[in-house]
Amino acid sequence: MNVPTETAAKPQPWGSGRPYPIAARWYERLTLENGVTRFWEPHVHPLEQANFWHICGRDRDLLIDSGMGIVPLRPSFPDLFGSKEVIALATHTHIDHIGAVHEFEQRWVHEAEARQMAHPSGVTTLVCADIHPQLAALFVAAGYPPFDELLIDAMPHAGYDPRQYRLRGAEPTHLVRDKDIIDLGDRRFEIIQLPGHSPGSICVWEAATATLYSGDLIYDGPLVYEGPGMDLDIYAQSLRRLKAMPIQTVHAGHDPSFGRERLVEIIDTYLRRWGMSDQVQPA
Template identity: 35%
Template sequence: MSEWFTVEQIERDTYAISEYRHWEEPHCYLLLGARRALLIDSGLGVADIGRVVRELTPLPVLLATTHAHWDHIGGHHCFAFEDIAVGAQEQEWLAGQFPLPLSAVKAELLRGETAFPPAFDPEQYRLYQRGAAIVLKDGDAIDLGEREVEVLHTPGHSPGHLCFYEPQRGTLYAGDLVYAGCLDAFYPTTDPLTFWRSIQRVHALSPRRVLPGHHRLDIPAELVGEIDRAFAGLWARGECRQGLGVRDFGAFQLHL
């Protein structure tokens, strides 16, 4: 296994592949079915996540993108075009029209003191822009063979943000919709009210387990309800809008 990635077995057929050495601390998830596997996101792209996945399973792999932000698509180049999926609203972001220049992405990637893998050359870093062969829509079902994952369109953090949900297990793969940290709804392509509606939607599912896109892996499922109540309080005060800065709620923050 790569020293850059931390691999944790969540269930006998589910793994978290994390990059704790970087300040973003992103998580990717590998779900194994009877016929194929699903990889949710590909992380920063500073080390070969494809090799890690191949060491974990011989199954063919579908790579599904929660959203086309740089820290979730960095390793997409490790997989074949025909095996990559993205939400309908972010096809163009993944195919050459990402809304940030490479210089801005690299500034975020290299921010802070990070001991990158020895083989990583920042000068050679490029944003994945080759597109996706598969377009995912709200309500789609991904059949892995004796394991099915539902696609939820949950915009707000980005226009085409997707969560992935396993109804039989009650597990929500939340991407950047839910995690213990600062939840961003201040970018021009974000929307606080839409973010809240997506939170309400996943809260109504009453997930038993929530697996986040960043930071602490072991967040309580109740965090979804806490975020819902935080947005409700902002709405009641007329503050569910951009331009108000960071609001701190203890276990998480909302950046508006």
């Protein structure tokens, strides 16, 4: 039942509870059907609290994005990251998607963000004061919790110094383009370049299961479409292309997964908000 409230509770700034507790564990993981595992970092501010995805293949595995890199990822999950080859693919190069990419031998990204992966810029620390105040205000207006001192609300272990954290770049070892195929032996994924959130944003499409790994192009939370490297016209065009695809499941870069109905609802909501048509425009 939907009960209208006079005033919504004002969200508390993220991480304002002092002293910072020590997290019982840093990563959460959820095993889905079909050899897919979802990871996330619950103690990271929701703006930067990304999902990343491990997909088990016959010959090699695929890791789509890799979180913030606050705690080493590979040694945390020896059952998934053993001796088998892993392709660490970044949907784009924001801090919450490439943090642990340096731990992997195979580091794949779209060619438009190759330099950004090697030499990250923008948000590269855990200190909220390093986020441009105008940008921070935009994020809060969009619906994210206010910022306090840090982008985390707990420490990964005793003695951790969050001010020493820096996003570590890594040279990509392979550059992907639109329509490239990633073959894991028994399952195939197609790269779809869908820019707007960032110039080299890609989605990963598994046609056999009608599943899209969407990165930050679309998720079931406040979309970030204003900021450095973002372009609203291009973003809208990418959303229209998504709507035309036979997608049944979206595993997104943030927030819970969703199905086709919600996908269409989110796309229509944003296109309407931006005053844009939902018809694919000729290139």
